[in-house]
Amino acid sequence: MIVLGLESSCDDTAAAVLEDGRERSSVVASQDLVHAPFGGVVPELAARNHLDNIIPVIEAALERAGLELSDIDAVAATRGPGLLGCLLVALQTGKGIACGRGLPFIGVNHIEGHLLSTEIDEVLPRPFLGMVVSGGHSALYLAGADHGWSLLGATRDDAAGEAFDKAAKLLDLGYPGGRQIEALARGGNPQALPLPRPRVRGEEIALSFSGLKTALWHRLREHPDLPKADVAASFQCAVVETLVDAARRGLEKSRADCLVVTGGVSANGALREAMATLCREEGVRLVVPPIPRCTDNAAMIAYAGWRRLERGERDGFDVEPMPVWPLGERDG
Template sequence: MTQIILGIETSCDDTSVALLKKTSAKLDVLSHLKFGQEESLAKWGGVVPEIAARNHLEKMTPLLEACFEQSNIKPNDLDAIAVTTVPGLLGPLLTGVNAAKSLALLIKKPIIPVNHLYAHLEAIHMSEEVSYPYLGLLISGGHSVFFWVESSREFKVLGSTIDDAAGEAFDKGGKLLGLGYPAGHLVDAKAKRGDRNKFDFPIGLKASADSRLSYSGLKTSLRVFLEKNPSFLQDQNSQEFFDLCASYQSAISKALLLKTKYAFKQVENLGFNSKTTDLVIGGGVACNSMIREDFKNKYPQTKIVKPEFCTDNGAMIAHLGLLNIDHAHQYPECLAIDARGRFIQKVQNG
């Protein structure tokens, strides 16, 4: 049986749409388009929800038209529309949800609401063979969460950050270092030329023996270091600047590695073998080269989502929609779906 799904993702600043086709034999990405807001992010030093929502509204129709044209698919060929409904910025989310509902109204097809945090991890199935259950680590700009994943609809939170996410640690650290926004890829590029062991930065909640994360202290430590050593900011192409970036990035990675150890202990308490349970890593920060290498070296069972599906994207939304198509909201009831900004509280007991 052939199924064709449209995916729409507008949870933050990226507008992305994709068309996926699934047959009994394979999964094809027919079209995958994205509009970023890099100029706006650089200008304002971050995401401004109202501006992001207006940009989504402006770009949605042209992206959808190009997506259908590129794939030679007509809207009526769709089996369903998958759209991010949670979590994210409410204005941007509503833009995507309203686009999905408008299209559903025109073609009278069902909608599949998607939690884009789940989609980040489940995107692993687009390139890797992974069995349930698995330990999932989602690391992005707004979330850092350990999940116990038993199916495409069953996600249990094992632990999360109590303050900043890993992506926030990169962006806020990048701002202190005088780099642009978003800063993750910029820090990574500098760090490749530096010594990760040159400077010592703290690991939040190091002694807690659970899978909770904390990055606010790391950012403060970098700020104090730069106040004492302002000369480091004078030349972003100096060896000491490269070493500083590498050391700061290393602290982010070390925290994730340490807390993964405790997450695996939770897996063992659930009655599973931590040595044979897959570890799946997804989210925008999973693009980081040092983190990818560190986890592959430390945990051989690590499976990392392909970089093109790590950041917010319509393909992962369409993919999770395909996995959950049996739970689609049928027309016309689907026109009543809504968006929700929050998913979990940041504070989680391990």
């Protein structure tokens, strides 16, 4: 089955073609330059840019796959969670293509896409523990044998990627800031700045990053002359240790023997190394996506859609976007 996948939930417009779950092409039009002057995503600008980009990325994905629109057997598009005006673009385009050509259509949960992004290369045995660390989410799920997801814990406030972006803003590094912080941190001392390792009291696995961001703000006011590389390294170290601690507790609770770490922050080399050390200590397998599949892409959406289509699931053309869509709820 050849599936066209579409994604426009935030600030990346993406299209991909998969054949029986294998990637034939994946194209992403980033809007980083559009939003950089504002230090964050401007929803209306993002939606308007998706409108400009969606047809060109579909044409590019088909061309790179060596296919025509008439070769597509089904369409999958992100249905949520995300920004409403943004979600509408891929969802309506996907429905339009499927309706016009009489093809099956499926709306995909973006977080399920992230969690399944590694399976384009290798299907994992269940159960496994899946950690999503992205711009809008930081959560741990147990992937069950029945294709379902159980939420084990999530952030109470900011997501890990959001924390990186806010720290980068405090350091005047531009948007999005995760990659810049990582690059700067390579030359810095992670012990230079004392920062908290936030843990939610009484909660087994819940995460929190807003206190860390505030602590960084105070430290920068107290020590304005600290080298930025030391600040970046200290901040990155605090986020990484917090995520590793949550993953350790998730492994203890779930007794899973495989950990998947995915989402934009999973591109971070320090996080990958620390998770690899944790998994060696715990005798658990670590699986991470290739770097281009960490941040938003449509290959993961086409893949998650294909898995559901293979199980006989379909959505009608009246399906609506879901800006808030907890994974596991209402066919999530």
